[in-house]
Amino acid sequence: MFLDSLVGDGDWLARYARDREGNPIPWDLVEEKIRAVHPYSVFQLRGMISIPFFEKALYELPEDGVTPDAVLALADRIDVEIFGGPAARPIMSVPHILADESSAYYHGYVLAKMSVFQTRDHFLSKYGYLTDNPAVGKDLSEFYWRPGNSEGFLDLVEQLTGKPLTADAWVSDMRRPTEAVVKSEETRFNDGAKKGPAISPGSEVDMGMNVKMVHGDETISDSAVDGSFAAASNKFKAWVRKVYFGGQN
Incomplete structure (x- = not known):
């Protein structure tokens, strides 16, 4: 998810979001997306946390209270508590809830998203930029990928960022005024446009593997x-x- 986050950054878009003729994406389109999405980013958060809140309440129901009507009413109540009314995506439409192999782990997405923002914040504070930064790859390899399952998720995040996992960076990002986001992303975009792609389209790259x-x-x-x-x-x-x-x- 951390790597997924990079493709929305202004400098990455300027360097790698190109049409078939190799022309970079216009800044106007990037700005349009920021203005259309950022002011409402809290709805993504609410959509994510509504599922674990629902599952927690569901598994706390007494066994004789688990009826179809009670479950639907519970989903409606969580929607109201989280969104203030019916959600655009009904809770019961989320397939994870309906399958035993994927139940009670949706909170993992929330924790992962928290770690993405905390990791980004750490690297931006430490290095100043993310796209094509070899120091970022080195740290990811050392602290996240090499330990693998030998370390707990929360421990990995704390060892890299120096802080326990919190939602502070995520909340801080959502609180940023849209104009401030536009300004900072335009600066990144212009910087990326000047540098150009580190790996030009169609050029050879050695990933050290057979694909x-x-x-x-x-x-x-x-x-x-x-x-x-x-x-x-x-x-x-x-x-x-x-x-x-x-x-x-």
């Missing part, structure tokens, strides 16, 4: 067989265009 693109039983491309990752990627692109777009670019 296969597979569809069911069909191997579409294989970097070892095709000679490089770029060649395998281009072969996969051609396959997608042929299968889904009639061969059109």
